[in-house]
Amino acid sequence: MSIDLRISGGVVMTPSGPTTADVLVAGGRIAGIVGSDVSIESDRTIDATGRLVLPGMVDVHVHTREPGYEHKDDILTTTQQAAAGGVTTIFGMPNLQPPTTDVATLSDVFERYGRTSIVDWNHNPAPTKPAEIQGMSDLGIRAYKIYMVVDTGRTYPHPAGTGMHDHGHLLQIMDHIVATGKRFIIHPHDQALMDYIEGQYLARGENTPEGYASAYAAREGVIWDTAIDVVLRLAEASGCPVHIAHIQTRRSIEAVRRAKAAGVDVTCEVNHWAPFLSTWEDVQVLGPYALSYWVPDDNRAAVWEGMRDGTIDIASSDHAPHTREEKEIGWTEMWSAHTGTPGIQYYYELMLDAVNRGELSLQRAIDMVATVPAEKFGLEGVKGSLVVGADADIVIADMAHEWTITNDDVMSKTGWTPYDGRTVSARIERTIVRGRDVYADGAVVGEPGYGVLAAARNDPAAQAAEHTADLAGKDLK
Numbered sequence: 323m324s325i326d327l328r329i330s331g332g333v334v335m336t337p338s339g340p341t342t343a344d345v346l347v348a349g350g351r352i353a354g355i356v357g358s359d360v361s362i363e364s365d366r367t368i369d370a371t372g373r374l375v376l377p378g379m380v381d382v383h384v385h386t387r388e389p390g391y392e393h394k395d396d397i398l399t400t401t402q403q404a405a406a407g408g409v410t411t412i413f414g415m416p417n418l419q420p421p422t423t424d425v426a427t428l429s430d431v432f433e434r435y436g437r438t439s440i441v442d443w444n445h446n447p448a449p450t451k452p453a454e455i456q457g458m459s460d461l462g463i464r465a466y467k468i469y470m471v472v473d474t475g476r477t478y479p480h481p482a483g484t485g486m487h488d489h490g491h492l493l494q495i496m497d498h499i500v501a502t503g504k505r506f507i508i509h510p511h512d513q514a515l516m517d518y519i520e521g522q523y524l525a526r527g528e529n530t531p532e533g534y535a536s537a538y539a540a541r542e543g544v545i546w547d548t549a550i551d552v553v554l555r556l557a558e559a560s561g562c563p564v565h566i567a568h569i570q571t572r573r574s575i576e577a578v579r580r581a582k583a584a585g586v587d588v589t590c591e592v593n594h595w596a597p598f599l600s601t602w603e604d605v606q607v608l609g610p611y612a613l614s615y616w617v618p619d620d621n622r623a624a625v626w627e628g629m630r631d632g633t634i635d636i637a638s639s640d641h642a643p644h645t646r647e648e649k650e651i652g653w654t655e656m657w658s659a660h661t662g663t664p665g666i667q668y669y670y671e672l673m674l675d676a677v678n679r680g681e682l683s684l685q686r687a688i689d690m691v692a693t694v695p696a697e698k699f700g701l702e703g704v705k706g707s708l709v710v711g712a713d714a715d716i717v718i719a720d721m722a723h724e725w726t727i728t729n730d731d732v733m734s735k736t737g738w739t740p741y742d743g744r745t746v747s748a749r750i751e752r753t754i755v756r757g758r759d760v761y762a763d764g765a766v767v768g769e770p771g772y773g774v775l776a777a778a779r780n781d782p783a784a785q786a787a788e789h790t791a792d793l794a795g796k797d798l799k
C-alpha cells in the first residue's frame with residue numbers, strides 16, 4: 323500500500339474517543355490510524371503534535387445564494403468560507419432563483435457545484451412537485467427541504483415552490499418522500515399564528531429589531547412549538563424521517579425528546595446564532611445584524627441542555643449572508659430587512675471554544691458537527707468520522723490559540739460577521755478534503771471544482787458522477 327499522507331503526533335478524535343496516533347491517508351481515504359512506531363513510507367507528512375485531529379464538519383444547512391443572489395455570496399465564496407471554517411461537506415438549500423424544485427433546476431445546481439465548489443457538496447431541493455421527487459432522489463440527494471410558510475409566490479426568502487403550509491399537503495409529500503428513503507428538512511413556522519402576532523406588532527408601530535425579535539419569540543415561542551408539534555405528529559403518521567431546522571425553544575426541544583423516545587425518526591439542528599448570538603443584548607447592540615432570531619435566556623439554557631444530552635443532534639450553520647444594505651433598513655423597518663446571518667466560517671471554532679469553556683464535551687461537539695449529520699443523512703462510513711475507509715476529510719485544530727474574529731477576516735462577499743470583535747480560544751489551522759489541503763496556513767488553497775457529490779459508497783448516482791469525472795480526466799481519442 324502506498325501512503326500519500328501521514329498526519330503524525332496529534333490527538334486523533336476517533337469514534338471511541340481521543341487517542342494519540344498517526345493518521346494514514348491513501349487514495350483520498352483513511353488507510354490507517356496507527357502508532358508512531360509503525361514505520362511506513364509516505365509521500366508527505368504533517369506534524370500535528372500538540373494539535374487535535376478532527377473530522378471535517380458536515381454542514382447540512384447552507385445558503386450558497388447561487389444561482390440568483392450572487393451579490394450576497396456564491397458557491398465559490400461559500401466554500402472558501404467552508405474550507406477556512408473546517409467544513410468539508412456542505413448541503414445547499416433550495417431558496418434560489420430559480421428555486422430548486424425539479425430535476426432540471428437540481429441538475430443545474432449540481433453542475434455549478436461541480437465547476438466551483440472547493441469542498442464536497444450536496445443539495446436539498448424542495449419536494450413541492452410530487453412528480454419530481456423520485457427523479458431528484460435518483461440524482462443522489464440526501465434530503466429535501468421546505469419552509470412551512472404560505473407559498474405567496476414571492477421571490478426571496480421563500481420563493482415560489484419552496485413553501486408548504488397546508489397539513490394535508492405536508493402529509494402527502496411525506497408519503498412520497500418515504501418511498502425514497504431520504505430525510506425531510508423542515509423550517510417550522512405556524513403562519514396563521516404569525517399573521518396574527520406580527521399584525522399586532524406592526525399595528526403598534528413596532529417595526530424594529532426589538533419588535534421583530536419579540537414577535538418571533540412571542541408567547542414563549544408559540545409559532546415554533548405548534549409547527550413542530552404538527553411536524554412530529556405527521557412524521558409519526560407517515561413514517562417519514564424528518565429533520566427540524568432552527569430548534570430554539572424549550573417546549574419544542576422537550577417535544578423532540580418525547581418523539582424520539584416514542585420511536586419517531588426525527589433529528590433536529592441548532593444553528594450558530596442560538597447558542598452563540600441573539601441574546602437580548604445582541605439584538606439591542608447589533609439590531610438587524612444579530613437577527614436570525616432572538617433566543618430568550620431560558621430557551622437558550624434548554625438549547626445547551628439539548629446539545630449536551632443529544633436531543634439536539636446536529637450543529638449546522640444556516641449560513642445566510644446578506645449585504646449591509648439589506649440589513650441596514652432593519653433599524654427602522656425590520657420586517658423589510660433580510661433575516662439570517664453569515665455563519666459557516668466560524669461555527670466549528672465557536673463549538674471548540676465552547677468545549678474549552680466546559681459548555682460541551684469534545685465528543686458531543688464532534689458528534690454534532692460531523693458524525694451525526696453524516697450518519698443521519700446517509701453518509702455513514704464516508705464522511706464525519708475518522709475511521710479506516712472513510713474519506714480523509716480532516717481538520718487540524720489548536721485548542722490553545724486565543725484570537726479575535728474581525729470583519730477583516732470574513733471571506734463572505736458581504737464583508738461582515740455578527741461575531742466581529744469576539745475572542746475565541748481555539749483555531750482551525752488546516753482543513754483537508756479527501757487527503758488534500760483546502761485550507762492551510764491562513765489561506766484557502768483548495769481548487770474550485772475539486773469538490774464532488776457527497777454520496778453513499780453504493781449510490782449509483784455517485785458512481786455515475788465518478789465515471790464521468792474519470793472519463794473527463796482521460797485523453798479520449
Ligand SMILES: [Zn+2]
Nearest residue numbers: 383415640642
Ligand atoms: Zn436556512
